[in-house]
Amino acid sequence: MPLGYYDDWVKAADEESKHFNLMCDCLENHGSFYGALPAHAGMWRAAEDTIDDFQGRLAVVPMVLEARGLDVTPGMIEIFRKAGDTKAVAALEVIYAEEVGHVAYGSKWFNYLCGREASDPKPVFHELVKKYFKGSLKPPFNEEKRAEAGLPPDFYWPLTDQGKN
């Protein structure tokens, strides 16, 4: 892959480590700590499932799972804003802004790979998500931020329950 591919993911990893610390600080502000509460392991499971499929990982991790973060984070920000937790609001706003970039890296390099193989990105994306992601994608979608990150509606709508019918 071109050098820019590695630059993008090193930057994403650096930001993810910052996000982790922001979340740890939020938990500690409330007298808790990371690990005290149950959490899902969807991201890790997806990494394991796509261990031998580089393009499948781009489809599922940034373009499905991280894109889901763009859908749900505004609602989370609102909840913390109403609760008066300004530190959590500030942390989530940083995460929200930077996650758009991670989804964009995913679409950029996914499309790059499709171009290199002269394949049409949309059907390839649908096939890989069906193979590695269990279940349907769940609206409502943050169409604006998804578009900003290079994810067009015809990539994700056909993978919803509605779109499959």
Ligand SMILES: [Fe+2]
């Ligand atoms: Fe991310």
